[in-house]
Amino acid sequence: MIEARQFVEAAREKGFDWYAGVPCSYLTPFINYVLQDPSLHYVSMANEGDAVALIAGVALSGAPGLSHRRGITMMQNSGLGNAVSPLTSLTWTFRLPQLLIVTWRGQPGVADEPQHALMGPITPAILEKMAIPWEVFPTEPDAIVPALDRAIAHMDKTGRPYALVMQKGSVASYPLKSSVTTVSNTKSVSCVVSKWRGLESTARPSQCQALQKVVTQTPTVSTVVFASTGFCGRVLYAIDDRPNQLYMVGSMGCVVPLALGFALARPDLRVVILDGDGAALMRMGAFATVGAYGLSNLQHLLLDNGVHNSTGGQATVSSHLSFAGVAAACGYVSSLETDDIEEIDTWLSSAPLAGPRFACLLTNTGMPESLPRPSMTPVEVKTRLMRHINPTTGVN
Numbered sequence: 001m002i003e004a005r006q007f008v009e010a011a012r013e014k015g016f017d018w019y020a021g022v023p024c025s026y027l028t029p030f031i032n033y034v035l036q037d038p039s040l041h042y043v044s045m046a047n048e049g050d051a052v053a054l055i056a057g058v059a060l061s062g063a064p065g066l067s068h069r070r071g072i073t074m075m076q077n078s079g080l081g082n083a084v085s086p087l088t089s090l091t092w093t094f095r096l097p098q099l100l101i102v103t104w105r106g107q108p109g110v111a112d113e114p115q116h117a118l119m120g121p122i123t124p125a126i127l128e129k130m131a132i133p134w135e136v137f138p139t140e141p142d143a144i145v146p147a148l149d150r151a152i153a154h155m156d157k158t159g160r161p162y163a164l165v166m167q168k169g170s171v172a173s174y175p176l177k178s179s180v181t182t183v184s185n186t187k188s189v190s191c192v193v194s195k196w197r198g199l200e201s202t203a204r205p206s207q208c209q210a211l212q213k214v215v216t217q218t219p220t221v222s223t224v225v226f227a228s229t230g231f232c233g234r235v236l237y238a239i240d241d242r243p244n245q246l247y248m249v250g251s252m253g254c255v256v257p258l259a260l261g262f263a264l265a266r267p268d269l270r271v272v273i274l275d276g277d278g279a280a281l282m283r284m285g286a287f288a289t290v291g292a293y294g295l296s297n298l299q300h301l302l303l304d305n306g307v308h309n310s311t312g313g314q315a316t317v318s319s320h321l322s323f324a325g326v327a328a329a330c331g332y333v334s335s336l337e338t339d340d341i342e343e344i345d346t347w348l349s350s351a352p353l354a355g356p357r358f359a360c361l362l363t364n365t366g367m368p369e370s371l372p373r374p375s376m377t378p379v380e381v382k383t384r385l386m387r388h389i390n391p392t393t394g395v396n
Contacts, residue, residue, distance in 0.1 A: 001139055001169060001170060001171065001172055002138065002139060002140065002141055002144065002170065002171055002172070003029075003171070003172050003174070004029035004030050004032070004033040004171055004172070004174045005033060005174075006141050006144060007030070007138070007144050007171070008030065008033050008034060008037075008040070010144045010145055010148060011072065011099075011148060012040070014070065014148050014149075014152060015069075015070040016070045016071065016072055016099065016148075017039070017040055017041060017070070017071075018040075018041045018043075018055060018058045018069070018070070018071035018072070018261075018265065019031075019034050019040065019041065019042045019043070019071065019072050019073075019074060020042070020043040020044075020045050020051040020054045020055050020071065020072075020073055020074070020261070021044075021045060021048065021051045021072075021073055021074030021075050021101075022044075022045055022046075022047060022048050022051060022074075022075055022076070022079055023044075024074075024075070024076035024103045024105070026076070026103040026105075026166050026168060026170070026171070027074045027076075027101065027103060027166070028173070028174075029171045029172060029173055029174035030074065030101070030171065030174075031074070031176075032174045032175065032176040033174050035176065036176070036177060041264070043261075043264070043289070043293055044289075044292075045257070045285075045289060046283075046285025046286060046288060046289055047079070047082045047283075047285055048073075048075040048076075048079030048080070048082040048083040049082045049083045049084075049085055049086050049251075049254065049283070050254070050257040050283060050285065050286050050289065051073045051074070051075065051083070051257075052073050052083045052086040052087055052090070052091060052098070052100075052254075053086045053090060053251065053254035053256075053257035053258045053261065054073075054257040054258070054260055054261035054289075055071035055072065055073045055098040055261060056086065056090055056091050056094070056096040056098065056258055056261065057257065057258040057259060057260060057261025057262035057263075057264075057265070058071040058098075058261040058262070058264070058265045059071060059096045059097055059098055060094075060096055060246075060258070060261075060262050060382065060385070060386065061261070061262050061265035061266045061389075062386045062389060062390040067156065067386075068096065068097055068155070068159070068386075069265060070097075070098075070099070070152075070155075071098050071099070071261075072098065072099045072100075072101060073098050073099070073100050073101070073161075074100075074101045075100070075101075075102055075103070076102075076103045076105055077102050077103055077104055077105055077106070077116075077119050077120070077123045077165075078105065078115065078116065078119050080102065080119070080123065080126050080127075081119075084126075084130070085250070085251050085252070085254070086251045086254050087130050087132065087161065088130055088250075089249065089250025089251045090248075090250060090251035090254055090258070091160060091161055092130070092131065092160055093249060093250060093251075093378050093379075094378045094379060094381075094382045095158070095159025095160060095379050095382065096159065096160075096382070097155035097156070097158070097159050097160055097161060097162075098155075098161050099148075099151050099155070099161070099162055099163075099164065100132065100134075100161050100162070100163040100164065101137065101163075101164050101166055102123065102127070102134075102163050102164070102165050102166065103165075103166045104120065104123060104165050104166060104167050104168070105119065105120055106118070106119055106120020106121065106123075107120050107123075107167060107168070108120060108121050110167075110168055123165065124165070127163050127165075131160070132160070132161050132162065132163050133154055133162055133163070134162070134163035134164065134165050135147065135150070135163075135164060135165070136164070136165055136166075136167060137164040137165060137166035137167065137170050138164075138170075139167070139170050147164060150162070151164070159379075191328065191335075192322065192324045192325050192328045192335045192336075192337065193324075193334070193335065193336045193337075194324070194336075194337050194338070195336065195337075195338040195339075195340050195343045196337075196338065196339055196340075197339050197340055198339075199339050199362075201306070201362075201364055201365070202364055203364075204339050204362050204363050204364045205339070205341040205361065205363055205364070206363055206364055206366050206367075207231065207232065207235055207303050207305065207363050207366075207367070208235055208239065208366075208367075208368060209341055209363075210301075210303055210341060210344060210361055210363060211232075211235050211236050211239055211274070211303075212239055213341060213344055213345045213348060214236070214272065214274065214301070214348065215236070215239055215240050215242070216345075217345065217348035217349050218244070218270075218272055218348070220242050220243060220244040220388070222269065222270055223244055223269065223270045223271070223272060224244050224245075224246070224262065224266075224269050224270070224271050224272070224385065224389065225242075225244060225245045225246070225271075225272045225274065226246050226248065226255050226258060226259040226262070226271070226272070226273050226274065227245065227246065227247050227248055227255070227274045228248050228252075228255040228273075228274055228275050228276045228279045229248040229249055229250060229251065229252050229255070229279065230252075230276060230278070230279070230308075231367055231371065232248075232274050232275075232276055232303065233247030233248055233249070233274075233374070234247070234371050234372065234373055234374070235367070235368065235371065236274065237372065237373075237374045238368065238371060238372050241374070243384050243385060243387075243388040244385065244388055244389075245381075245385070246381060246382065246385055247374050247378075247381055249378055252278070252279050252282055253279045253280070253281075253282035253283030253286070254283065255273060255274070255275060255279065256273055256275060256280070256283065256286040256287070256290060256300065257283070257286050257289065259271050259273045259298070260286070260289065260290050260293065260294060260298065263294065263295060263297050263298045264293065264294075264295065266297075266389070267295055267297055268297075269297060269389065270297050270299070270352075271297055271298050271299070272299045272301060272348075273298070273299070273300045273301065274301055274303065275300060275301065275302040275303070276302065276303055276304070276305075277302065277303075277304040277305065277306060277316045277318035277323070278308045278316045278318075280302055280323060281316060281317065281318065284326065287326055287327055287330040287332075288330040288331070290330070290331075290332065290356050291327070291330035291331025291332050291355075291356065292330075292331055294331075294332070294355055294356030295355065295356065296352040296353060296354060296355055296356070297352065298355075298356040298357070299347075299348070299356070299357050299358075299359075300327070300332070300356060300357070300358045300359070301344070301347075301348075301358075301359050301360075301361065302323050302358070302359070302360045302361070303361055303363050304318050304323065304360055304361065304362050304363065305362075305363045305364060305365045306318050306319055306362075306365070322337060322360075323337065323358075323360040324336060324337035324358060324359070324360050325337075327358035327360075328358075331355070332355065332356050332357060332358040333353045333354050333355035333356065333357060334353055334357045334358065335357075335358045335359075336358070336359040336360070337359070337360040337361075337362075338359070338360070338361060338362070339361070339362040341361065343359075343361075344359060344361050347359045
């Protein structure tokens, strides 16, 4: 058995200062220790997949002396199911490394609750099927640094995750002071502002028109733009392929936690998220995380056309809810919903507030014909962005 301090401090020496995850009783000592050190960062996530995406955003942010900034995602092994999509189509595809600490509930030969009876025995195989090398979490102080070195060697060589699988009783307990909370952000939240013209769906602005406004209002020197998977990134690419843009592929719904991780790690840059109604519905818990942790450098723009456009136009359920109402309830400091593209233009150019801002624009379903796909690979897009935001740092 080791102490939380021994692992966390060894990890800090190796550059790991960001943590995100969903609690498990095995992980409690780590979470409690990190929460009580103001020089470390812990983000409590709505689900394990969002945690993977957030730490991927931290890795993307870069840092002097590192090709990727280092972070740790913590989860119970039951949460691997929630994390499969970002682990297989985000971190693997874009080569965004992170250290995973996965608890081994239901380990063969160890009595546990019935819900772990299947996941326990298959946890190693799941990691292996996702091409994630793993080893048992160190339980002796002298084994910590060698384990971290092996993880870092893999992460630096491949740009992909490495996992430590934690057995029961690996870490001694560490108490949490009653005065410590997981979220220190407190913001004044504005009411939802609605600016509807009542346009018929065919008369609403197009996604292309909206993204042209985004390009105009997001200068490359100070802004990073994250485009959701689907047609959004392809339209943005067709309008103007710029080095400050990242085009999401796969991992539907993960653009919000990815951009949040980046924005938290790089408060010097303005971050604009381009979201869609289908993607937002898939991982709406991320709204609450942004509301709790998001800073003034984050703007979240959701383009709602009411359909899954890139798969044939199947309807979403977005007409039954107010995304702006959800954002306001989750803690965004301002929240706008409109069908007037000029309102979005004004929103994009407005001065920062005390926290994250949200806007939803109702658009039509039309798309340009022969929409191109980015000619660059996801890794090339990522590397270009990292070089753009870290011009004096060598990025692999």
